[in-house]
Every structure is written in structure tokens, then in C-alpha cells.
Amino acid sequence: MIASTSIHIERTTTPKAKPPQDKLGFGIYFTDHMFIMNYTADEGWHQSRIVPYQPITLDPAAKVFHYGQTVFEGLKAYKTADGRVQVFRPDANMRRMNLSNDRMSMPEIPTDLVLDAIKGLTHIDQDWIPDGEGNSLYIRPFIIATEALLGVQPSQAYTFMIIMSPVGAYYPEGINPVKIFVESHYVRAMIGGVGEAKTAGNYAAGLKAQDAAKEQGYTQVLWLDGAEHKYIEEVGSMNVFFKIDGTVYTPSLNGSILDGITRNSVIQLLRHWQVPVVERQLSIEEIYEAGKNGKLEEAFGTGTAAVISPVGELNWLGVKLVINGGATGGLSEKLYNNLTGIQYGKLEDEFNWMVEVK
Amino acid sequence: MIASTSIHIERTTTPKAKPPQDKLGFGIYFTDHMFIMNYTADEGWHQSRIVPYQPITLDPAAKVFHYGQTVFEGLKAYKTADGRVQVFRPDANMRRMNLSNDRMSMPEIPTDLVLDAIKGLTHIDQDWIPDGEGNSLYIRPFIIATEALLGVQPSQAYTFMIIMSPVGAYYPEGINPVKIFVESHYVRAMIGGVGEAKTAGNYAAGLKAQDAAKEQGYTQVLWLDGAEHKYIEEVGSMNVFFKIDGTVYTPSLNGSILDGITRNSVIQLLRHWQVPVVERQLSIEEIYEAGKNGKLEEAFGTGTAAVISPVGELNWLGVKLVINGGATGGLSEKLYNNLTGIQYGKLEDEFNWMVEVK
Structure with a gap:
């Protein structure tokens, strides 16, 4: 009622x-x-x-x-x-x-x-x-x-x-890539669980892995799926994107991933710019493979707090993968500038995203 | 500190x-x-x-x-x-x-x-x-x-x-078997998650499945593992036991199952009585197989609220399995009588479980 x-x-x-x-x-x-x-x-x-x-x-x-x-x-x-x-x-x-x-x-x-x-x-x-x-x-x-x-x-x-x-500004000194630990022991959520709900328990469940990653010098963890520890879910409390050989990939919404509003906005912007964007199941193995073959061009998280958070390095089972030389990629920066440009009223709001308060 | x-x-x-x-x-x-x-x-x-x-x-x-x-x-x-x-x-x-x-x-x-x-x-x-x-x-x-x-x-x-x-008494009219819905869609917890912690989020996560089971006339759900929906975890917010051909089985503590104190007490009592008891991974399929072969003798949940909660019927993917004719089994009743006997001071506390308050 x-x-x-x-x-x-x-x-x-x-x-x-x-x-x-x-x-x-x-x-x-x-x-x-x-x-x-x-x-x-x-x-x-x-x-x-x-x-x-x-x-x-x-x-x-x-x-x-x-x-x-x-x-x-x-x-x-x-x-x-x-x-x-x-x-x-x-x-x-x-x-x-x-x-x-x-x-x-x-x-x-x-x-x-x-x-x-x-x-x-x-x-x-x-x-x-x-x-x-x-x-x-x-x-x-x-x-x-x-x-x-x-x-x-x-x-x-x-x-x-x-x-x-x-x-305050998430990047007081300008947008800056972070180092991410790929979590292979702890799990944030699973299909059939409450991972797609924005509910308190999901956040408490992630703290222990987050603290362990921080102790090893990483800003956040990248979560893998709960069943096989193979497929990419989220990064910290953000959604995650990878640019490989000109195409942008992000995990599809499978029920254990939060349907992020910044994620959705990024997809809309990319489509508007005619950048190919694919939502599908994405394994950590293929990201490392793309990295090895020189085809992994950029990686970034998306969320309300940071808007766009470039990923400069991954560590999966002890193997480090540096992305774009550890620097912010061009597309990451363009997305950040466009989204914040719309949010601060510097760019035209072509998608009618902003609601004015009078 | x-x-x-x-x-x-x-x-x-x-x-x-x-x-x-x-x-x-x-x-x-x-x-x-x-x-x-x-x-x-x-x-x-x-x-x-x-x-x-x-x-x-x-x-x-x-x-x-x-x-x-x-x-x-x-x-x-x-x-x-x-x-x-x-x-x-x-x-x-x-x-x-x-x-x-x-x-x-x-x-x-x-x-x-x-x-x-x-x-x-x-x-x-x-x-x-x-x-x-x-x-x-x-x-x-x-x-x-x-x-x-x-x-x-x-x-x-x-x-x-x-x-x-x-x-009040959990069974005001005497210990009574319940009907349980085997949940194959929703998941309570998974290995690498917080299933073995007694934390609020685990309970909120189970409510939707519980309500759906109730609507279909079942008292509670039996949770299967999050990865394959094959292995038995808990029943409602209780641990679960099955007596098959004279041996008592319960899922082993794998990280996603709560280490129940009533569960532990039941295992101690069974060992004391020299009833064979096995903690191992337990599939729902083998429970149904044992039921079909007439070897599934009893099933019961264990927890602080009910102590022992006999299971009279399971429903897994629409297939009903009636256990012990839907009546309370002899071992379930013996465990209930012994545990409550110790708790209310009617039986000797051989395990030093009771702490007197003076």
C-alpha cells in the first residue's frame, strides 16, 4: 500500500x-x-x-x-x-x-x-x-x-x-588510475542472491576482502563470480568496463551485479559516440589474454562517487597486469569529462539526465 | 583492543x-x-x-x-x-x-x-x-x-x-513434522561469502524465498549451494540432518553453512549413543534416491528455537518426497527429548552444557 x-x-x-x-x-x-x-x-x-x-x-x-x-x-x-x-x-x-x-x-x-x-x-x-x-x-x-x-x-x-x-572532489589532483586486486577467495554476491539489490549486507560482506587488498597496497578488489571465480562482476562498489581492440566490454547484468546508473549512462554515451559496446559474461582470463596480446587498451570503474575510476594495474593470483602504461586512457578521460561536464552544466544535457531544483 | x-x-x-x-x-x-x-x-x-x-x-x-x-x-x-x-x-x-x-x-x-x-x-x-x-x-x-x-x-x-x-513452546501440541520446499532459484549464501557468520544480511536475503514457500503451503525452504544448486546447506535458519539406512548425515561445514550449536550438540549425542554420524557434502539427489529406495528413515532441522524440527515432506522441483510417512521419527524424538531433558534439568548433563545462573 x-x-x-x-x-x-x-x-x-x-x-x-x-x-x-x-x-x-x-x-x-x-x-x-x-x-x-x-x-x-x-x-x-x-x-x-x-x-x-x-x-x-x-x-x-x-x-x-x-x-x-x-x-x-x-x-x-x-x-x-x-x-x-x-x-x-x-x-x-x-x-x-x-x-x-x-x-x-x-x-x-x-x-x-x-x-x-x-x-x-x-x-x-x-x-x-x-x-x-x-x-x-x-x-x-x-x-x-x-x-x-x-x-x-x-x-x-x-x-x-x-x-x-x-x-569533496574524488580526484583533488585530477583523475588518477588505481591498482586493483583480483579477489579469488572471498565472494561479494552470487546469482540467486541479493547482489543486484542495493542493500547493506552486500557492503558488509565486502569489507574483509577490501581490507586485505589495502594491506597489500591495492585500492580495491575486483570481484569474480561466486560459482567459479572466473567471471568478472564488479570492482569495489563500482561497475567495471574494459576497452579491448576498440570495443568496450562490461559484464552483463546477471542478477548478482548492481545495475549502476553511471554504468548505464556510460553505455548510452558510448552508443551515442558510436563506440562499440558489448555487455556479456567476461572472464578474467580473457582480460589477461588481451593484456598479453597488447589489445587491452583501457579499464575503468563507474560509480556515483568517482564517476569514472581508471584502473592502471590488476593483480590476479600474483600476476600483475599493467594497463595503458598505468596512465588514464583517452576514452576514460573523455567519459569523465563528458559526464562531469553534463553534471556541472558545462555541456549540453542531450539525454535529459539532469533534474533542476528550483 | x-x-x-x-x-x-x-x-x-x-x-x-x-x-x-x-x-x-x-x-x-x-x-x-x-x-x-x-x-x-x-x-x-x-x-x-x-x-x-x-x-x-x-x-x-x-x-x-x-x-x-x-x-x-x-x-x-x-x-x-x-x-x-x-x-x-x-x-x-x-x-x-x-x-x-x-x-x-x-x-x-x-x-x-x-x-x-x-x-x-x-x-x-x-x-x-x-x-x-x-x-x-x-x-x-x-x-x-x-x-x-x-x-x-x-x-x-x-x-x-x-x-x-x-x-513460548515451539510445539505447543507436541513435536510436529513440517513440510519443506527445496529452493532451486534463490540462494542464501555461498563459499567465500558470509554464510557462516551470524550476520543480519543473511536473514534479509532469505525472506523472499521463505515467503514464496509459505504461499505454496510450506513452512520453510531447504537451501541448496549457490554454485550448482545441488548440495544441501540449511533448512530455513536451521541446520539439517538425514537418517539413511541407520546412518545420520549432515552437510559438512564448508564456509557457507552456520556452525550451529544445536547441530554440534546433536552430533555429540549421536556419537555418545554410538549412532553412526557423517558430516560430508550431501546432494539433494541422493536424498531423493534414498527416499525412492526406502532407505531415508528420518530428516530433521536443528536450531535454538525449535531444538529439533522433524521434516515430514520435501518438494524439489515439483516432486514430493514424504519422509517416515509424514510422522516424527524415533531418533528425532529421542534427540528432542534428550536435549530438552538436559536443558530443563530433567536429565543428567553429561556434557557439561548447562551453565547455572546464581
């Missing part, structure tokens, strides 16, 4: 000091307001409101703590040079959120109301959108199961919230 | 009314007190205290809501006919909790302190342990990540809590 109501607004009387522009980082500081609404099986979604950013109070038996029913999204608002505020593809996030809700046995959200909430909240806290190249406002909608009951069944009560954080 | 301190106690001044014995259910009512302690990277575990049961307050950016770092345990306290209070194998739960903590990149807990906390809390709320055949006090220790930071890294702050719930 979806109940749609108007959004009540309570403004803060004690606005916080803004953080210094050069200390933003990611998800450290939060804006003055947040959006919240509640769900019960009887009433559907109700009591939608924008209120001062504040702690939430839950029963210790709330299901989110015990059985992990939770879904989230991540998107960004940007300030253009001429002072407009625009959000990148929020409709796509809302569609994906409802797919995640379905997989996690959680209730559908009213996407129009939530889009209004994103716009309303961004508008109220627009002074929090940092100026400066590469800075933006990260928007985090999330839903948690709140029913205080220890039976293992779907919760009958939920809280939906949106919090926002001013975030 | 593990900091061990003494436990501060603040008693409630407004004790709640006890729920009616015939309405207990599972995890619906909670006792008057709870245990809580905090962790920070600097201080380790600190501020351990027993306080009145109360809501907790968290920042909306707390990592438990976004990245699912959480671990829990479940165990029970029983009241014996002569009025003693005893807990079943709490040391085993604490060992497993630290294995889960390690897998989820969470800090080790000081097991001695937590055992003291379990005993102390059970003692303070011992009036909440319900009388009556099959009733008990369910104890739920759990840890959640509390740092308010959206970066995908292990949290630097955690809260450990213990809450307790008086629970």
Missing part, C-alpha cells in the same frame, strides 16, 4: 557551520535537514516531513539490527557555474530502489513523493552544495526495518530517510 | 507486567532490563552496564543502517522443576560470535565479560523466565556499527547489546 501525502517542513533554528571546502571528504559532514517518513502495513507510507538533521530512536529489537532488511541509494546534486542546482538522474535511483525493495521483501516507495522530497530537501539545504571543481552534494535515501519483533519474517514497519552530505 | 571492566547496574523503577503464558510467541515481549556496552577504536569495549530496557538513539548516518556491519547470537535460559536457572552452552555462542566478528571486520568481544553479562542479566530478570513445558527465555546478544560516516570502510565505533524475550 502506497499512501502519498504532502511534505511537512520544519526548518532548523540552529543552522550548523559549514565545513571547510578542503576538508570535505566523503560522507563525513551532514546538512541542516533531513527527510523522513514512516510505513506501517495498515497506513502505508505516511507522515512525510523535512525536519532538522537529528538522531533517530529505535527499539533495540528493531529488525534492521537483527535481520538486515534495508535498502539504500546514492546520488548527487551539483551547483552549475551560473548558480543553478541540478540532480543527476534521480528517477533512475528511485526505480532501482523499488527493485531493491522487492528483492528484500520491503514495501514499494511512492517515487513521485520521494522525488519531490529529494528536490525539496536539496532546495532547503542548497547553501550546503559546495563550490569548487569536483565538489558536490551527496544524497543518501535509505529505508530500514523498524518493527520490534525477533521472528524471521518481513518487518511490518519501516522508516525511509534522506540525509545529505557535502563531498 | 579489548578493554574489560566491571558491569554497572541500574535497576528499573517501573517493572512491566509479564505477558500471559499462553500468548508468548517468539521475540514479541522483552524483559525489564538490557545489557549495553560501547566500543571505540581508542578505548576498546567500555561502559558495560545493565539498564532498564529502553530505545537506543543513533545518528541516521550510523553504518549499521547503510553497510550492514552487524553480528548476533541466540541462546536460551531455562527454569528447572526445582527452580534453578540454567543457560545452554553460552560459551559456544560467544566463540561463534567472535568468528562472526572476524568475518564482518568487527572487533573481538571480551567473552568472559559477556558471559558475566548474560548471567547477570538473566539473574536480574529471572522472574521473566516462563514456567510451563517448552517455555524459555530467549537471549539475543547483538553488535551494531554506530559510526556516523558514509565511507565504505569498517566502522570505528560499535554498540553491543543483550536483550531477552520470554518465548
Whole structure:
């Protein structure tokens, strides 16, 4: 049951000091307001409101703590040079959120109301959108199961919230390739599991491998499939692309891979530019083979935080593969410049991706 | 870093009314007190205290809501006919909790302190342990990540809590076989994943399959392995055993199966009784083959809530397999009677499983 109501607004009387522009980082500081609404099986979604950013109070038996029913999204608002505020593809996030809700046995959200909430909240806290190249406002909608009951069944009560954080440039010194460890022991997700849902448990499951990779000097892991440890899935919490002999390849959406919105945007841009792009099952072996034959031209991750993250080196079972001499490839850079160009309003938004907040 | 301190106690001044014995259910009512302690990277575990049961307050950016770092345990306290209070194998739960903590990149807990906390809390709320055949006090220790930071890294702050719930008999009308749907589409866990950790995400991941099975008239699902959908893993949130031609089989602990404490106790009892018991990879095909040949004598799940849950029927890809005429098998009943006999102090505790609370 979806109940749609108007959004009540309570403004803060004690606005916080803004953080210094050069200390933003990611998800450290939060804006003055947040959006919240509640769900019960009887009433559907109700009591939608924008209120001062504040702690939430839950029963210790709330299901989110015990059985992990939770879904989230991540998107960004940007300030253009001429002072407009625009959000990148929020409709796509809302569609994906409802797919995640379905997989996690959680209730559908009213996407129009939530889009209004994103716009309303961004508008109220627009002074929090940092100026400066590469800075933006990260928007985090999330839903948690709140029913205080220890039976293992779907919760009958939920809280939906949106919090926002001013975030710094991902590449303060310009776009820069990373070194990636190909993970052959730990597994992030599998077909039949919840890998395509944006749910908390997928991220907790990846931490141990991520820490082990960092200890060995790698920024992130490249995840292989859970059944055979042969096929490429994601890189860290990003989708991944490889340019081989002029064609761009990315793993097809098989159910264990997140349907990334930056991934989708990259595919649309490549098709628009008439660069051949293929979505299919992709083995790590063929990537190494292409590398050996000199046909692996570029590799990059895609995600909301970094937009495009070039991969300069892989390490698979101790064998290192340097890609494009460890430098950022031309296509990676073009994609980064185009996507961020559209996001910051410097380039024409030919795909109608940006939603202006007024 | 593990900091061990003494436990501060603040008693409630407004004790709640006890729920009616015939309405207990599972995890619906909670006792008057709870245990809580905090962790920070600097201080380790600190501020351990027993306080009145109360809501907790968290920042909306707390990592438990976004990245699912959480671990829990479940165990029970029983009241014996002569009025003693005893807990079943709490040391085993604490060992497993630290294995889960390690897998989820969470800090080790000081097991001695937590055992003291379990005993102390059970003692303070011992009036909440319900009388009556099959009733008990369910104890739920759990840890959640509390740092308010959206970066995908292990949290630097955690809260450990213990809450307790008086629970009713699992079989108010006597031990009763259930019908189980063999799940061939959805997957609970896989090798290299977090299946052997008792973490929230595993339970959320299973809800959709569980609901689908219920709609078709089945109590629970039997999970197969994630790679081939061939090998038996767990049944619902229990371990599973099959008696074939006089020998008892259970899936070996392969990394994706929870190392159940009831499972371990059943294996110890069977060995003690000189019933052959084999832990190995077990295909669903061979179970059906044994059923066809008249050699499948019994099947049962094991877990803290039900202790022993006989399986009367399986449905695998539309083919039904009735086990032991749909009735509870002799060995299942003997195991149930012995385990509950030890738990309620009616039988001698030859394995030193019970910890008395004084």
C-alpha cells in the first residue's frame, strides 16, 4: 500500500557551520535537514516531513539490527557555474530502489513523493552544495526495518530517510588510475542472491576482502563470480568496463551485479559516440589474454562517487597486469569529462539526465 | 583492543507486567532490563552496564543502517522443576560470535565479560523466565556499527547489546513434522561469502524465498549451494540432518553453512549413543534416491528455537518426497527429548552444557 501525502517542513533554528571546502571528504559532514517518513502495513507510507538533521530512536529489537532488511541509494546534486542546482538522474535511483525493495521483501516507495522530497530537501539545504571543481552534494535515501519483533519474517514497519552530505572532489589532483586486486577467495554476491539489490549486507560482506587488498597496497578488489571465480562482476562498489581492440566490454547484468546508473549512462554515451559496446559474461582470463596480446587498451570503474575510476594495474593470483602504461586512457578521460561536464552544466544535457531544483 | 571492566547496574523503577503464558510467541515481549556496552577504536569495549530496557538513539548516518556491519547470537535460559536457572552452552555462542566478528571486520568481544553479562542479566530478570513445558527465555546478544560516516570502510565505533524475550513452546501440541520446499532459484549464501557468520544480511536475503514457500503451503525452504544448486546447506535458519539406512548425515561445514550449536550438540549425542554420524557434502539427489529406495528413515532441522524440527515432506522441483510417512521419527524424538531433558534439568548433563545462573 502506497499512501502519498504532502511534505511537512520544519526548518532548523540552529543552522550548523559549514565545513571547510578542503576538508570535505566523503560522507563525513551532514546538512541542516533531513527527510523522513514512516510505513506501517495498515497506513502505508505516511507522515512525510523535512525536519532538522537529528538522531533517530529505535527499539533495540528493531529488525534492521537483527535481520538486515534495508535498502539504500546514492546520488548527487551539483551547483552549475551560473548558480543553478541540478540532480543527476534521480528517477533512475528511485526505480532501482523499488527493485531493491522487492528483492528484500520491503514495501514499494511512492517515487513521485520521494522525488519531490529529494528536490525539496536539496532546495532547503542548497547553501550546503559546495563550490569548487569536483565538489558536490551527496544524497543518501535509505529505508530500514523498524518493527520490534525477533521472528524471521518481513518487518511490518519501516522508516525511509534522506540525509545529505557535502563531498569533496574524488580526484583533488585530477583523475588518477588505481591498482586493483583480483579477489579469488572471498565472494561479494552470487546469482540467486541479493547482489543486484542495493542493500547493506552486500557492503558488509565486502569489507574483509577490501581490507586485505589495502594491506597489500591495492585500492580495491575486483570481484569474480561466486560459482567459479572466473567471471568478472564488479570492482569495489563500482561497475567495471574494459576497452579491448576498440570495443568496450562490461559484464552483463546477471542478477548478482548492481545495475549502476553511471554504468548505464556510460553505455548510452558510448552508443551515442558510436563506440562499440558489448555487455556479456567476461572472464578474467580473457582480460589477461588481451593484456598479453597488447589489445587491452583501457579499464575503468563507474560509480556515483568517482564517476569514472581508471584502473592502471590488476593483480590476479600474483600476476600483475599493467594497463595503458598505468596512465588514464583517452576514452576514460573523455567519459569523465563528458559526464562531469553534463553534471556541472558545462555541456549540453542531450539525454535529459539532469533534474533542476528550483 | 579489548578493554574489560566491571558491569554497572541500574535497576528499573517501573517493572512491566509479564505477558500471559499462553500468548508468548517468539521475540514479541522483552524483559525489564538490557545489557549495553560501547566500543571505540581508542578505548576498546567500555561502559558495560545493565539498564532498564529502553530505545537506543543513533545518528541516521550510523553504518549499521547503510553497510550492514552487524553480528548476533541466540541462546536460551531455562527454569528447572526445582527452580534453578540454567543457560545452554553460552560459551559456544560467544566463540561463534567472535568468528562472526572476524568475518564482518568487527572487533573481538571480551567473552568472559559477556558471559558475566548474560548471567547477570538473566539473574536480574529471572522472574521473566516462563514456567510451563517448552517455555524459555530467549537471549539475543547483538553488535551494531554506530559510526556516523558514509565511507565504505569498517566502522570505528560499535554498540553491543543483550536483550531477552520470554518465548513460548515451539510445539505447543507436541513435536510436529513440517513440510519443506527445496529452493532451486534463490540462494542464501555461498563459499567465500558470509554464510557462516551470524550476520543480519543473511536473514534479509532469505525472506523472499521463505515467503514464496509459505504461499505454496510450506513452512520453510531447504537451501541448496549457490554454485550448482545441488548440495544441501540449511533448512530455513536451521541446520539439517538425514537418517539413511541407520546412518545420520549432515552437510559438512564448508564456509557457507552456520556452525550451529544445536547441530554440534546433536552430533555429540549421536556419537555418545554410538549412532553412526557423517558430516560430508550431501546432494539433494541422493536424498531423493534414498527416499525412492526406502532407505531415508528420518530428516530433521536443528536450531535454538525449535531444538529439533522433524521434516515430514520435501518438494524439489515439483516432486514430493514424504519422509517416515509424514510422522516424527524415533531418533528425532529421542534427540528432542534428550536435549530438552538436559536443558530443563530433567536429565543428567553429561556434557557439561548447562551453565547455572546464581
